[in-house]
Amino acid sequence: MDLLGKYGSGDEGSDGEGKQNKPLPVVEYKSLAIKNAAPLVPLDLKSHQRFDMPMAATKEIKHNPTAVSMWTPIAGPHNPFKKSSLGQEQGIVNNVITGFYEKTNYDNMAFEEQYHTYMRYGYSQDPSSLESKLIGDKDAIEKYNGQTIFSVVPAPVSDEQKQLRKKRKELTGNVEDIDNYQGPWGTYYYADQEEMPEANDEQKEHAAKLVLKKQKKKREEKEDNMEESSEFHGDKLYDYQGRSYIHPPPNLKPTPDAKNYIPKKLIHTWSGHTKGVSAIRFFPKYGHLMLSASMDSTIKIWDVYNQRKCLRTFYGHTEAVRDIDFNYDGTKFVSVSYDRYIKVWDTETGQLVSKHTSGKVPFCAKIHPEPDLSHEILVGQADKLVVQWDTRADEIVQKYDEHLGPVNTITFIDNNKKFLSTSDDKKAFVWEYGIPVVHKHIAEPDMHSMPYVAVHPSGKHWVGQSQDNRLMVFGAVAKVKLMTRKQFVGHLSAGYACQLGFSPDGKIIYSGDAQGRVFFWDYRTSKIYKKLKCHDQVCIGAIWHPIETSRFATCSWDGTIKYWD
Numbered sequence: 001m002d003l004l005g006k007y008g009s010g011d012e013g014s015d016g017e018g019k020q021n022k023p024l025p026v027v028e029y030k031s032l033a034i035k036n037a038a039p040l041v042p043l044d045l046k047s048h049q050r051f052d053m054p055m056a057a058t059k060e061i062k063h064n065p066t067a068v069s070m071w072t073p074i075a076g077p078h079n080p081f082k083k084s085s086l087g088q089e090q091g092i093v094n095n096v097i098t099g100f101y102e103k104t105n106y107d108n109m110a111f112e113e114q115y116h117t118y119m120r121y122g123y124s125q126d127p128s129s130l131e132s133k134l135i136g137d138k139d140a141i142e143k144y145n146g147q148t149i150f151s152v153v154p155a156p157v158s159d160e161q162k163q164l165r166k167k168r169k170e171l172t173g174n175v176e177d178i179d180n181y182q183g184p185w186g187t188y189y190y191a192d193q194e195e196m197p198e199a200n201d202e203q204k205e206h207a208a209k210l211v212l213k214k215q216k217k218k219r220e221e222k223e224d225n226m227e228e229s230s231e232f233h234g235d236k237l238y239d240y241q242g243r244s245y246i247h248p249p250p251n252l253k254p255t256p257d258a259k260n261y262i263p264k265k266l267i268h269t270w271s272g273h274t275k276g277v278s279a280i281r282f283f284p285k286y287g288h289l290m291l292s293a294s295m296d297s298t299i300k301i302w303d304v305y306n307q308r309k310c311l312r313t314f315y316g317h318t319e320a321v322r323d324i325d326f327n328y329d330g331t332k333f334v335s336v337s338y339d340r341y342i343k344v345w346d347t348e349t350g351q352l353v354s355k356h357t358s359g360k361v362p363f364c365a366k367i368h369p370e371p372d373l374s375h376e377i378l379v380g381q382a383d384k385l386v387v388q389w390d391t392r393a394d395e396i397v398q399k400y401d402e403h404l405g406p407v408n409t410i411t412f413i414d415n416n417k418k419f420l421s422t423s424d425d426k427k428a429f430v431w432e433y434g435i436p437v438v439h440k441h442i443a444e445p446d447m448h449s450m451p452y453v454a455v456h457p458s459g460k461h462w463v464g465q466s467q468d469n470r471l472m473v474f475g476a477v478a479k480v481k482l483m484t485r486k487q488f489v490g491h492l493s494a495g496y497a498c499q500l501g502f503s504p505d506g507k508i509i510y511s512g513d514a515q516g517r518v519f520f521w522d523y524r525t526s527k528i529y530k531k532l533k534c535h536d537q538v539c540i541g542a543i544w545h546p547i548e549t550s551r552f553a554t555c556s557w558d559g560t561i562k563y564w565d
Contacts, residue, residue, distance in 0.1 A: 015362045019063050084316035089210055091099050117149040180210045219318075219339070228316035228343065231348025238559060244348045245303070246330060248286035252305075260503035261519050261550040262530050270302050272310050276557030279323055279499075284330045287546045289347075290553060291333060292561055293321035299335055299345070302561070304545075314481045316343055329368045334377055336362035342379055345389055352553065354391045366410045366419070368433075378419060380407030386421050388434070399438045402429055408451040408497065413476045420462065420476075422450045428464065432482055451497035456523075457506040467494050471511060471521075490528050491519040499541045504549075512539035518554060534562055 008211060011136035015344040063208040075155070116126040121144055123136025133144050146153055152420035199207070238244055273294035283289040289311070290302045299314040319338035326333045332353060336342050342362055344353040367375045376397075377389045386400035386407050405424030413421045418439060422428045426449045430440035435475075450464030457475065461483070462476045475481055491498075491513045498512035502523070509523045516535035521528055534542075535556035 011447055017021040070262075074535065083197075084313060113148050113150055120149050121152075130385075136557070226316065226339075228314075228352035229354070230312055230314045230345075232312050234311050234351065246283070246289065246299075246348050249282075249305060252288060252547060254285060255549075258505070258549050260505045260508060260544070262508065262549050263532070265565060266562055267565045268308050268563040270308070270310070270561040270563070271559065272300055272313075273298065273559045275320075276537075276540075276559055277555035277561055278321060278540060280322055280543055280553055280555045280561060281326055282543055282546055282553070284326050284328065285448055285546060287548070287551075289330075290561070291324055291326065292555065293324045293335060294319035294559070295557075297321060297337065297339075299324065301399060304563070308563075314345055314350060314357075316352060317341065322362070323364045324365055327364055328369050328371050329503050331373075332363045332367075336365045336368055336379065342377065342389065344377075354394065356391065356394055357391050358387060358396065360385075363406055363408055364410050366412065368413055369416050378410045380410050380421060380423075382406040384423070384425075386410065386431075398434060398436060400429075400431055402438050403427065405449075408449070409453045409463065411453045411455060411458070413455060415459070420453060422453055422464065424449050428436045428453075442474065442482075444482070452499055452502045454499075458504055461501075463488075463500060463509065465493055465511065466499055469494050471500060471509065486523075488519075488521045488526055490531075491517065496538050496540065498539065498557060499543065501544060502543065503544050510542060510544070510552075512542045512554070515537045516556060518542050518552075533563070534564070535560065 037103050042391050079404045098391050113126050114124040114127075118136060121140045123134050123138075123141050123146075126133040126135045134141050135148065138522070182281055208467050216472055223529055234245065248500050270292075273292070273296055275295040277292050277294050279293045281291045283291075287302050290304050292302065294300070297315075297317040297319055298318075300311045301314075303311050304310055313333075317335065317337040317339050321337045323334055324335045326347075333347055334342060340359060340361055340362055341355055341357045342365060345351070347351055352448055357383065358379075360548040362379045363382060364380040366378045366379070368374055375391050377391060379389060381387060384403045384405060384407065386403075387396045388393070388398035388400070390397045400421070403421065403423040403425055405429070407421055407423050409422045410419055411421075412433075416433070418430055420428060420430055420431055426443065428442040428450065429438045430442070432435075432439050448467040450466055450472070452465040455462045460475065460477055461489055462474055464472050464474070466472050469489060469492055473483040475483065488509060488511070491511055492515055493511065493513060496512075496514050498514070500509070500511035502509055507523055508520055508529065510518055510520045512518055515534060516539050518532045518534050518539055519528060520530045520532070534554045535558055537556050537558045539554055539556050541553075541555035543553050545553070546565075553561060554564065555561045
């Protein structure tokens with residue numbers, strides 16, 4: 001039965017049978033609430049606009065977007081409450097790592113005004129607000145009514161403040177009394193104090209900066225007035241055959257298979273430096289000459305044979321000379337000094353070949369041992385860098401930047417293909433020559449800095465002068481690692497860069513000592529052979545003669561160089 005058939009058409013009345021029809025019931029329909037889970041996307045694109053992706057080949061956009069559309073939030077579901085690092089909406093993309101920035105023009109006068117106002121009174125205008133809004137110390141804003149440094153009228157100085165101002169002491173004493181009479185150079189004092197108050201930290205720092213500036217200016221003036229020269233102390237520079245002193249004696253020939261013996265007695269002492277001797281080097285292969293660098297800023301060449309006197313003195317550094325090194329044939333040598341200069345000298349004529357500086361203090365220098373690369377010098381500096389100089393072009397061609405402290409030593413290893421550097425950061429790095437990437441990193445928690453390094457004559461090992469009074473042996477070819485079974489102890493070298501080395505046959509290892517001694521060990525068994533007392537002060541340099549089997553030279557901070565047999 002349908003609803004109309006049961007209840008009729010809805011109008012009251014009678015049907016054909018005379019029955020009364022009932023009215024239809026009133027039915028109310030309630031609409032359900034509709035929730036849209038998709039977030040609102042502010043997309044203001046018109047019907048004719050169309051965003052096409054740029055073509056990969058042509059990199060073109062097929063429309064001209066407005067600035068408003070470019071700054072609208074990114075289309076798509078996003079968190080409407082999320083802000084960027086600078087507080088902008090999510091649609092603003094950061095154009096730097098730390099956020100978003102845009103260029104603007106700002107008057108220098110206005111910047112100085114606000115800067116000095118903030119430094120003086122503690123408030124300034126808010127730079128992020130276009131309105132004249134002040135930020136900073138509220139009490140100061142109320143006190144000065146928001147005025148700037150250029151508009152604030154200074155308060156008048158009261159009589160009490162004038163009395164507190166510093167005054168010069170009255171002239172007291174007799175003019176003839178030199179100790180008590182100060183004259184117009186008398187000290188200042190305050191009215192309520194007898195002497196001037198002690199300077200605060202800011203004043204002390206400012207005074208220290210002035211002293212450093214004055215010292216720098218004085219050093220630059222000395223460098224400008226510096227003249228490189230040398231003085232020959234012999235009778236004749238050339239003999240009847242035209243040979244100079246750098247030519248070795250004819251009877252001096254290398255004997256590679258000779259056995260070396262520990263020296264026992266002193267045979268000669270050279271004394272010509274006025275201050276301590278910092279380094280000595282024998283002439284390559286022959287050792288008939290010896291080069292010495294001193295803290296008196298001079299370099300000398302000594303005759304090892306014949307009369308054993310000083311042959312030439314090199315002048316040119318204004319500060320103490322730290323390190324020296326011969327090239328492969330001894331015709332030239334390099335010197336580095338605390339005056340920040342690296343200088344290359346001609347051994348025979350004493351003339352300056354070239355000088356270089358990077359503005360930093362060089363601690364060590366090594367000329368490349370290969371003849372075709374002898375124009376390149378590696379320099380370890382106080383600014384944690386190892387720089388590679390090309391002396392022909394007077395420029396730095398490579399920088400090795402990995403150390404965390406001043407570089408103390410540079411040593412070539414592995415047939416001069418690599419070099420080793422040690423630093424105050426207690427690390428040792430092995431580098432491929434010319435490649436500024438660390439090839440081998442040597443660092444242990446119990447390691448100490450090694451201010452001097454020597455390579456075994458076989459080239460398979462290298463030894464470092466550790467600052468815990470030990471000599472530490474490392475591999476130098478295949479595996480650059482510590483050889484724990486070989487440790488040489490007994491000497492005192494902590495705090496000093498005492499030179500160490502090997503005998504030419506490689507069986508004896510030696511090292512200087514802080515008490516002026518030289519220790520000799522058996523390299524195979526690590527047993528102490530001999531302790532030789534050489535100097536009264538620290539023995540900073542010790543070197544074995546390359547040909548003589550038992551000849552040995554030492555230098556000290558007492559200014560002497562001694563020759564032993």
